[in-house]
Amino acid sequence: MSVNTISKGDNIVIIKYNAGNIQSVLYALERIGINAVVTDNHEAIKAADKVIFPGVGEASSAMNSLKENNLDSLIKELKQPVLGICVGMQLLCDYSEENNTPCLGIIHQPVKRFNPLENNSTEKVPQIGWNTIFSLKSPLMKGLEENCYCYFVHSYYVPINEYTIATTNYVQLYSAAFHKDNFYGVQFHAEKSSVVGEKILKNFIEF
Amino acid sequence: MKDDKISPGVTSIPTMSEGQTIGLAKRIIPCLDIRDGRTVKGVNFENIRDAGDPVELGALYAEQGADELVFLDITATVEKRKTLSELVNRIARHINIPFTVGGGVSSVDDASVLLKNGADKVSINTAAYKNPQLINDLAKEFGSQFVVLAIDTRMEDDGEWYVYLSGGRVKTETKCLDWAKQAVELGAGEILLTSMNHDGTKQGFALDITRQLSETLPVPIIASGGGGTKSHFVDVFTQGKADAALAASIFHFKEISIPDLKGYLKENNIHVRI
Numbered sequence: 001m002s003v004n005t006i007s008k009g010d011n012i013v014i015i016k017y018n019a020g021n022i023q024s025v026l027y028a029l030e031r032i033g034i035n036a037v038v039t040d041n042h043e044a045i046k047a048a049d050k051v052i053f054p055g056v057g058e059a060s061s062a063m064n065s066l067k068e069n070n071l072d073s074l075i076k077e078l079k080q081p082v083l084g085i086c087v088g089m090q091l092l093c094d095y096s097e098e099n100n101t102p103c104l105g106i107i108h109q110p111v112k113r114f115n116p117l118e119n120n121s122t123e124k125v126p127q128i129g130w131n132t133i134f135s136l137k138s139p140l141m142k143g144l145e146e147n148c149y150c151y152f153v154h155s156y157y158v159p160i161n162e163y164t165i166a167t168t169n170y171v172q173l174y175s176a177a178f179h180k181d182n183f184y185g186v187q188f189h190a191e192k193s194s195v196v197g198e199k200i201l202k203n204f205i206e207f
Numbered sequence: 208m209k210d211d212k213i214s215p216g217v218t219s220i221p222t223m224s225e226g227q228t229i230g231l232a233k234r235i236i237p238c239l240d241i242r243d244g245r246t247v248k249g250v251n252f253e254n255i256r257d258a259g260d261p262v263e264l265g266a267l268y269a270e271q272g273a274d275e276l277v278f279l280d281i282t283a284t285v286e287k288r289k290t291l292s293e294l295v296n297r298i299a300r301h302i303n304i305p306f307t308v309g310g311g312v313s314s315v316d317d318a319s320v321l322l323k324n325g326a327d328k329v330s331i332n333t334a335a336y337k338n339p340q341l342i343n344d345l346a347k348e349f350g351s352q353f354v355v356l357a358i359d360t361r362m363e364d365d366g367e368w369y370v371y372l373s374g375g376r377v378k379t380e381t382k383c384l385d386w387a388k389q390a391v392e393l394g395a396g397e398i399l400l401t402s403m404n405h406d407g408t409k410q411g412f413a414l415d416i417t418r419q420l421s422e423t424l425p426v427p428i429i430a431s432g433g434g435g436t437k438s439h440f441v442d443v444f445t446q447g448k449a450d451a452a453l454a455a456s457i458f459h460f461k462e463i464s465i466p467d468l469k470g471y472l473k474e475n476n477i478h479v480r481i
Contacts, residue, residue: 020322020349020350020353021327023299023323023324023325024299024325024327027299027300027325028303030300031300031301031303056350056352056353057349057350058350123230123231124425124426124427124450125425126351126352126396127231128231128352128396128397128427128450129231129232129234129274129427129450129451130231130232130234130274130480131230131231131232149232149480151304151305152231153352169230170230170231189305192303192304192305192327193303193304194269194303194304195303197303198303
């Protein structure tokens with residue numbers, strides 16, 4: 001264990017499925033002194049203090065991968081804090097327009113594709129790069145300044161809703177992060193968002 | 208653009224009408240050439256222990272405000288793949304911003320090893336030209352966001368921009384825009400465009416072809432080659448419409464520091480992450 005390990009003896013689990021960036025999430029946690037476990041074992045996930053649900057890729061194949069191991073029903077029943085990242089956040093919603101994929105249905109929102117034409121925008125899709133997050137709420141965003149920068153890579157977004165805890169403007173305003181009960185989601189890649197991302201991961205771990 | 212500086216710490220909630228500071232920032236990307244796991248091209252930093260260590264140099268750039276890093280492997284040995292994957296793993300452990308790895312990726316397997324070791328993107332060039340299906344295969348397997356198509360291009364006497372391969376040694380009859388279009392259709396998520404006419408000259412980026420690609424294609428364009436002064440970067444973002452600008456030696460030799468460059472861009476109303 002690294003010396004700067006956050007004092008809580010938390011057991012942090014990263015859900016293992018076909019999400020491309022698991023290694024990146026693991027290393028980001030390592031940089032803030034957390035040794036997480038990557039697993040698809042139901043008992044280990046249920047027993048974790050915190051669960052991170054990463055995601056890069058396409059919604060339907062991600063959902064299929066979860067279903068293969070019955071992880072879809074497991075995630076819905078989790079009671080400890082769960083943090084969905086990028087596609088992981090999107091999968092917490094009702095459904096995604098990406099290949100019309102039914103998702104986990106924890107946040108009753110659709111996941112929609114950016115539509116620059118409808119919004120009189122000339123932005124490119126996917127959004128790739130650093131954008132600001134603002135209207136920050138929730139302990140997840142504790143200590144962050146309004147308009148700090150996070151790294152985004154995505155073509156689909158969650159609309160603003162009652163659970164939105166951070167907003168971003170690209171093509172239109174949308175949810176950069178949400179929080180409902182024990183479920184948190186961030187659209188940006190916290191694991192690649194420099195010190196801002198590290199702060200958010202620390203906040204989550206320290207709940 | 209109006210005076211719309213939103214400094215860190217200001218907590219007013221911005222609205223759509225407040226304009227340009229809200230939205231995607233233009234990216235500054237230092238490029239590190241790697242041979243046998245070490246940074247080549249001289250580097251000139253006093254404040255790092257080992258200027259030849261790409262991880263240490265990359266971490267320094269990240270700390271200074273680089274938005275992404277590109278590591279270009281120019282090793283030419285059979286041991287290459289192993290050395291590179293170990294290096295990528297070390298980079299991924301230590302660097303908290305996204306990075307692209309290029310050099311010698313010619314199959315899904317090559318790319319998969321890099322992804323598993325923590326690379327965020329791979330850049331492909333000659334191998335993709337010789338086998339365009341590779342772009343499609345990579346995009347299907349890992350997503351378009353993982354696939355950066357690098358194009359080396361040169362404007363010939365006929366005024367047209369042609370694609371060059373193998374590090375600029377082999378000319379093709381394919382026009383740059385045609386190849387870029389095809390690559391995007393096949394699934395390339397970004398284009399890294401290097402003008403051979405401008406590379407190494409420090410006389411400014413190739414604004415026309417950069418702008419042409421940026422306005423024609425629905426994916427981000429990373430401009431490379433020719434950045435020598437801070438105002439060249441302003442030009443490539445305003446006139447060239449680039450989404451990102453890449454440079455190597457001006458950063459390595461501290462001719463321009465990243466904080467200084469970003470400050471200058473901000474003063475010139477270019478939205479950058481500071």
